[in-house]
Each structure stands twice: as structure tokens, then as C-alpha cells.
Amino acid sequence: MKKELEHQFVSNLEKHQNIVHKICRMYTNDQDSHNDLFQEITIQLWKAYPKFRGDAKFSTWMYRVALNTAITLYRKSKRDIKTQNYDEVSFKIKAHDYDDETEQQLKLMYKAVKELNDIDKALVFLYLEDQSYRDISETLGITEVNARVKMNRIKKALKSIINP
Structure with a gap:
């Protein structure tokens, strides 16, 4: 069941990852910050994915989680932002070059x-x-x-x- 959930998530994220890239571009000024925010949004999406009920389209739900993550992180930008290590997450997303x-x-x-x-x-x-x-x-x-x-x-x- 976990592998099937992971497969669905990766497939949906790869299909809609440009949404996340565009949000990252709106809320960051350089490539390193863009990459960090993309990583954090991906982790937050994965953490929240088991609660995704399908009431809304995946892309609508993804917008909400990604925007909330970006807004929360960058409202707190005066403090250190703690992120999880991307290598700790078991799946890998094939990122398109932005x-x-x-x-x-x-x-x-x-x-x-x-x-x-x-x-x-x-x-x-x-x-x-x-x-x-x-x-x-x-x-x-x-x-x-x-x-x-x-x-x-x-x-x-x-x-x-x-x-x-």
C-alpha cells in the first residue's frame, strides 16, 4: 500500500511540478533559495499526501500546500529556516530543468x-x-x-x- 501511495504521489508531482517551480520563482530571488523551497514544498506535500482525500483536484490541493509552505517559510525569513534533508526521503523526483x-x-x-x-x-x-x-x-x-x-x-x- 505504501509503495502504491508513493507511486501515485511521485506521478502526480512529476506531472504538476511546474506549479511548484513557479511558486518558488515567485517567492525566491536566487537558484539556491529556489532549490531549497522546492525541496521543502516537496517534503511538505509528501507529509500531507496521506491526508489528500481527492475532494479537490490534485493540482488545487498542491497549490494550497505549496503556497502555504512558501508563505509560511518566507514570513519567517528573518529566522533560520530548518529543512529536512532531501536524501532522507525515499523517493526521487525527476526534476525538469527550469x-x-x-x-x-x-x-x-x-x-x-x-x-x-x-x-x-x-x-x-x-x-x-x-x-x-x-x-x-x-x-x-x-x-x-x-x-x-x-x-x-x-x-x-x-x-x-x-x-x-
């Missing part, structure tokens, strides 16, 4: 998004991932109306950051 060159046109927007608070960053990320406002509200634990209002305000804020 190529910054393919996302050159997004650099300006990522820079602007990094100026937003943690929750607004998460909302923008989910919006850019073409998540419905219903899914965004579920993932962030806010109402659908609140998600729409916040997104409209964020769009205006991003426009003023990008075009001062």
Missing part, C-alpha cells in the same frame, strides 16, 4: 509581482495559472467575491508598478 530564458518576457512582471504582499502574490499566481475564481477562493480560503475584488485591485497596482 529554464529562465523561456520566460524572459515575464521578468518585468515577476519583478512587479514580488513587490506585492504574500497573499496577493498567491492570488496573482493562481490567476495566471488560469484558475477559476472559485478555485482561487477555495485554495486561498477567501470568498469568490473577495478574490475578484482583490484581483481587480492587484491589476491596478501592477499597472502602476510597471508603468509608474
Whole structure:
């Protein structure tokens, strides 16, 4: 049973790992931090996976765990962040190379998004991932109306950051 659970988890994570990479990019400034956050999110996903009931899509659940992990770690960034050793986890994920060159046109927007608070960053990320406002509200634990209002305000804020 454990091997089957592990196989399902690895398969789902490999299929959706770009979600985690994008979250890491939103919340980090360098490759080492990106790698550390990716590792920590992977560990937190694995720890939480036995509780995944399938009520939501795996990707929606993954967004929630990954965003919560990123927000929690980087709110505490003034303190030392303790992570587990990736080698202690029995499975290995085949990581795709994360190529910054393919996302050159997004650099300006990522820079602007990094100026937003943690929750607004998460909302923008989910919006850019073409998540419905219903899914965004579920993932962030806010109402659908609140998600729409916040997104409209964020769009205006991003426009003023990008075009001062």
C-alpha cells in the first residue's frame, strides 16, 4: 500500500511540478533559495499526501500546500529556516530543468509581482495559472467575491508598478 501511495504521489508531482517551480520563482530571488523551497514544498506535500482525500483536484490541493509552505517559510525569513534533508526521503523526483530564458518576457512582471504582499502574490499566481475564481477562493480560503475584488485591485497596482 505504501509503495502504491508513493507511486501515485511521485506521478502526480512529476506531472504538476511546474506549479511548484513557479511558486518558488515567485517567492525566491536566487537558484539556491529556489532549490531549497522546492525541496521543502516537496517534503511538505509528501507529509500531507496521506491526508489528500481527492475532494479537490490534485493540482488545487498542491497549490494550497505549496503556497502555504512558501508563505509560511518566507514570513519567517528573518529566522533560520530548518529543512529536512532531501536524501532522507525515499523517493526521487525527476526534476525538469527550469529554464529562465523561456520566460524572459515575464521578468518585468515577476519583478512587479514580488513587490506585492504574500497573499496577493498567491492570488496573482493562481490567476495566471488560469484558475477559476472559485478555485482561487477555495485554495486561498477567501470568498469568490473577495478574490475578484482583490484581483481587480492587484491589476491596478501592477499597472502602476510597471508603468509608474
